[in-house]
Amino acid sequence: MTPAKTIIVIGSGLAGLTATTQLSLTHHLPVLLLELTSKPGGNSIKASSGINGAPTRYQSVGDSAFLSDTIKSAGTPFVVSAAEERGRREKLMNALVDTSASAVYWLTDECGVDLSKVAMLGGHSVARTHRGAGKKTPGYDIVSTLLGRLDKEPLVKVQTESRVTRLLKEGEGGEVVGVEYTGQGNVTETVYGPVVVATGGFAGDARGLLAQYRPDLAGIPSTNDARQGTQPLLQAVGAAVVDMDQVQVHPTGFVDEKDGEAMVKFLAAEALRGEGGILLLGDGKRFVNELEMREHVTKVIMDRADRLQTPTRQWDVNILLDEGAAAALESHMGFYLWKGLLRKTTAGELALPALEGTLQDYADVVAGKKPDEFGRVAFGNWTLTDVKPDSVVYVGKVTPVVHFTMGGVVINERSQVLDEQGEPIKGLWAAGEITGGLHGQNRLGGSSLLECVVFGRIAGDEAAAFYNRGSDA
Numbered sequence: 001m002t003p004a005k006t007i008i009v010i011g012s013g014l015a016g017l018t019a020t021t022q023l024s025l026t027h028h029l030p031v032l033l034l035e036l037t038s039k040p041g042g043n044s045i046k047a048s049s050g051i052n053g054a055p056t057r058y059q060s061v062g063d064s065a066f067l068s069d070t071i072k073s074a075g076t077p078f079v080v081s082a083a084e085e086r087g088r089r090e091k092l093m094n095a096l097v098d099t100s101a102s103a104v105y106w107l108t109d110e111c112g113v114d115l116s117k118v119a120m121l122g123g124h125s126v127a128r129t130h131r132g133a134g135k136k137t138p139g140y141d142i143v144s145t146l147l148g149r150l151d152k153e154p155l156v157k158v159q160t161e162s163r164v165t166r167l168l169k170e171g172e173g174g175e176v177v178g179v180e181y182t183g184q185g186n187v188t189e190t191v192y193g194p195v196v197v198a199t200g201g202f203a204g205d206a207r208g209l210l211a212q213y214r215p216d217l218a219g220i221p222s223t224n225d226a227r228q229g230t231q232p233l234l235q236a237v238g239a240a241v242v243d244m245d246q247v248q249v250h251p252t253g254f255v256d257e258k259d260g261e262a263m264v265k266f267l268a269a270e271a272l273r274g275e276g277g278i279l280l281l282g283d284g285k286r287f288v289n290e291l292e293m294r295e296h297v298t299k300v301i302m303d304r305a306d307r308l309q310t311p312t313r314q315w316d317v318n319i320l321l322d323e324g325a326a327a328a329l330e331s332h333m334g335f336y337l338w339k340g341l342l343r344k345t346t347a348g349e350l351a352l353p354a355l356e357g358t359l360q361d362y363a364d365v366v367a368g369k370k371p372d373e374f375g376r377v378a379f380g381n382w383t384l385t386d387v388k389p390d391s392v393v394y395v396g397k398v399t400p401v402v403h404f405t406m407g408g409v410v411i412n413e414r415s416q417v418l419d420e421q422g423e424p425i426k427g428l429w430a431a432g433e434i435t436g437g438l439h440g441q442n443r444l445g446g447s448s449l450l451e452c453v454v455f456g457r458i459a460g461d462e463a464a465a466f467y468n469r470g471s472d473a
């Protein structure tokens with residue numbers, strides 16, 4: 001076999017862009033980045049709440065609880081796994097948490113992304129999810145900055161409208177040596193080199209992997225555009241998969257009243273709740289600690305809220321922000337108001353039977369006059385204290401949405417893809433949502449962008465070392 005001329009990265013979301021940046025700008029190696037769609041960015045470009053990091057200079061409190069929050073969130077799949085598997089997951093979690101601050105600083109100091117605002121999302125014990133202070137959402141900000149840097153880099157060739165259909169492996173137990181892809185004009189091409197797979201999750205694969213692993217979620221809308229899951233491509237060269245039935249249903253996708261039946265919904269970013277927003281049943285009553293883990297909030301919605309009489313499976317829930325919470329989220333609010341997903345109104349105009357009492361109760365909790373009956377202890381930037389019929393509020397309809405897949409291909413802390421025996425498959429790395437096991441049964445908000453950066457960088461370093469050694473690593 002002739003030595004590889006390039007390193008192949010599949011997928012141009014944050015994990016792929018990070019690996020490509022590491023390979024080209026840090027290690028000065030040639031990269032062919034293959035992307036299925038016509039526009040790079042994947043689901044990463046839609047990320048709206050931010051990226052976790054702890055402890056960072058942007059946090060106002062000390063933070064040593066990120067690992068324990070991550071372990072708690074991972075739940076049963078982590079606790080019940082056999083010793084060797086638990087050890088593997090622990091190493092992934094340690095890598096995620098221990099290098100989280102340097103991942104944030106890589107984006108801010110080296111790449112020039114603003115991540116100076118910090119919010120507390122559900123399941124976190126302190127505020128550690130970073131986003132910029134400007135008008136752009138964090139996913140767009142991060143992805144466009146990385147793309148801008150790569151655009152000027154002659155070592156990188158980005159090829160869109162190119163679907164990878166097969167990984168090429170040399171012999172039984174041999175190494176991955178390249179890929180086959182269908183490119184522009186529907187022509188099938190072969191290219192050789194070590195491979196980093198960063199093709200994302202399968203929350204948009206309703207008829208394929210979702211139907212196979214979680215048929216019970218059929219009919220629930222998603223935040224992900226329709227896209228085929230790619231774990232089978234890696235399984236075909238011997239990769240093991242794990243936790244494929246662990247799918248995150250996010251509690252708050254916006255129901256656009258102009259297109260209520262849409263199966264792809266805009267996410268109501270968790271930062272809306274993190275900055276002070278609350279959830280209400282159809283009659284205006286609060287019913288849950290909005291900053292509990294996503295899994296819990298979703299379950300309570302499905303148990304307590306009315307099912308809408310619609311062909312798609314949706315529930316009757318409102319999200320409400322006061323002016324303080326809204327002001328902290330200026331960039332998000334502009335978009336949501338423009339799209340008609342939120343509307344500005346007053347408590348009186350809303351005319352929900354239980355609303356006034358609910359709002360005054362919550363305002364009293366925020367003011368420290370009494371504890372919250374649902375156990376909420378952080379209130380972001382909520383400022384409304386004395387609720388009157390003309391108090392300004394922002395309201396929208398939300399419903400649970402299929403959002404993220406925790407399962408995927410098995411990797412180790414070096415981002416090497418492992419086979420069923422736990423052995424690395426030579427020439428093959430993976431990073432981002434395509435991988436599984438790190439988040440167990442619940443991914444914390446902000447930890448996916450983080451895993452893309454942490455393991456994307458590791459995959460880039462490892463693939464570079466392998467390439468420089470001329471295979472056999």
Ligand SMILES: Cc1cc2nc3c(=O)[nH]c(=O)nc-3n(C[C@H](O)[C@H](O)[C@H](O)COP(=O)(O)OP(=O)(O)OC[C@H]3O[C@@H](n4cnc5c(N)ncnc54)[C@H](O)[C@@H]3O)c2cc1C
Binds near residue numbers: 047050164
């Ligand atoms: C609306 C929304 C908001 C979110 N907000 C946040 C947030 O605030 N914080 C957070 O941490 N996480 C958030 N997430 C989750 C997070 O954005 C994703 O999990 C993460 O970005 C996944 O990145 P990735 O690089 O692994 O995959 P992606 O960004 O999805 O990229 C994968 C790419 O691979 C391409 N691809 C797939 N198959 C092939 C193939 N066969 N050949 C070639 N290319 C292929 C795809 O087209 C895609 O461009 C959000 C997700 C959504 C949908």
